[in-house]
Amino acid sequence: MRQIIVTELVSMDGVVDSPGIGTHPHAGWTFKDIEFLPEAYEMKGREQEEAGALLLGRVTFQEFASAWPNMPDEFPLYNAMPKHVVSETLSEEDVAGSGWENSHLLRSLDDVRALKEGEGAPIYVHGSPRLVQSLAAAGLVDRYHFLEFPVFVGQGKRLFPESAAGPEKQMLKLVDSASYGNGIRMSAFDVVKG
Numbered sequence: 001m002r003q004i005i006v007t008e009l010v011s012m013d014g015v016v017d018s019p020g021i022g023t024h025p026h027a028g029w030t031f032k033d034i035e036f037l038p039e040a041y042e043m044k045g046r047e048q049e050e051a052g053a054l055l056l057g058r059v060t061f062q063e064f065a066s067a068w069p070n071m072p073d074e075f076p077l078y079n080a081m082p083k084h085v086v087s088e089t090l091s092e093e094d095v096a097g098s099g100w101e102n103s104h105l106l107r108s109l110d111d112v113r114a115l116k117e118g119e120g121a122p123i124y125v126h127g128s129p130r131l132v133q134s135l136a137a138a139g140l141v142d143r144y145h146f147l148e149f150p151v152f153v154g155q156g157k158r159l160f161p162e163s164a165a166g167p168e169k170q171m172l173k174l175v176d177s178a179s180y181g182n183g184i185r186m187s188a189f190d191v192v193k194g
Contacts, residue, residue, distance in 0.1 A: 017156030052121025
């Protein structure tokens with residue numbers, strides 16, 4: 001069985017909306033006014049090497065598909081590996097015609113569960129807060145990776161807003177953490193099951 005690992009760039013006030021690209025008024029908040037330290041992003045490079053597939057919600061898929069294929073040096077492994085978008089509104093033609101090679105459409109959490117039950121390397125979920133909420137509520141998330149940035153964004157999508165229909169309580173076990181001189185904090189948590 002494959003692991004599903006959620007990886008998020010998150011502000012101090014819990015916003016995951018448009019950390020790099022997007023429509024948020026402060027889009028790109030992960031790179032503005034924060035000193036770049038390569039060691040703070042080491043986890044992101046490791047994720048790309050470990051991942052066997054990407055799993056994305058519709059909005060994140062469309063944002064990434066419009067940008068990542070044009071950045072072959074930054075995302076060579078992600079661009080080549082299978083990408084799965086979970087959507088009830090996109091068509092097969094929308095996904096195949098996105099210009100992002102090796103992209104596939106999944107219609108439901110049952111489809112995600114079938115993908116997870118297969119063999120292979122971990123499946124990484126970037127962004128996609130609504131999808132993450134559904135995956136967590138269905139008990140499909142195995143691990144969370146967070147890079148927390150020293151910024152308050154104020155408004156925007158949060159990973160688990162108060163109104164989300166996520167799990168009522170979910171215990172996590174810290175498996176890795178680090179702090180960096182630019183204020184970024186990294187943490188990785190396994191989901192305690194059973």
